[in-house]
Amino acid sequence: MTAFEPTGDTQVFGIFGYPVRHTLSPQMQQAAFKTHKIHAAYLPFEVHPDQLKKAVASIVPLGIKGVNITIPHKEKVIPFLDEIDPEAEKVGAVNTIKNNAGRLIGYNTDGRGYVASLREAGVDPTEKAVILLGAGGAAKGVAIALINAGVRELIIHARRAEAGAALAAHLKSVSGYAKLSAEPSDAAQDTAVKTARPVLLINTTPLGMKPGDALPFPASHIKADWVVSDLIYRPFETPLLAAAKKIGAETVPGLGMLLHQGALAFEIWTALSPPIQAMNEALLKAFSHPRSR
Ligand code: NAP
16 A cells, blocks of 8 residues: 655545544545545544534634534534535435535435435336335435435335334425335334335345344345345345345345445535546455454
């Protein structure tokens, strides 16, 4: 690895998270800057929740050009920004901040990154009935992006019925006309899925990250003509994806979402076309590095 040599002209970007040490974004964004011959450093900043306000207030005086925001700051960062992009406003969470000549603008590229990863895998979500497992922050971003992309039927399975109902109500209020329903996730154990459309099943719960986790959806209900995707990218292939593959369903792993949300952030900061291939190669290299596990 050649050492990075900062100069007086180096532009600074970064990511605020807590913890942040396992992030793969520095390698991915550094590859994008290198491809475009931009002299920039993308740094991890471990920002304790108590220090978030001060950290955000330091972006403009330090001349930091842009940052990504990750767990647990995506929602709490909003009051500290000057402007919120309409999509991030609907989601209620920000994962990208641009320092626009001293004004901090918040964006959310997670949902569009997810949709881009589907399209890259050759999956058109438009005519599908989406079954969304989980009703947290990522579920909301993904659902809004899918509705914006043309999805008209969305069934939410949340372990807490009230969380599912609240997400369905929110999506109705921001989208108006999608067919939305929420069911407690234990109902999925007993009832077969009733829809005339082909199904896209999306896991947005953390079930599958740890060895021994239960499947977030019964494998016996998955059909060979479904597309099954997981937002989890570590492990690359979750037990849900492995089970779906065995049944013959098409599977889309979560690493593509990580790539495309980062590519969209790069585009917001630089107004340049993101070098997807170089970013993907850097991500795969970082992903297979023992330190990233
Ligand atoms: P979150 O806001 O905490 O939401 C998690 C959701 O999963 C909630 O609905 C939660 O229900 C549910 N859940 C948690 N544990 C569960 C369990 N044992 N059984 C059933 N449901 C459970 O988290 P998030 O920010 O949405 O992130 C969710 C996942 O997406 C994480 O694995 C994260 O790594 C992944 N992600 C990936 C990308 C990517 O680029 N690929 C981007 C963003 C997020 P309760 O409300 O009842 O707790």
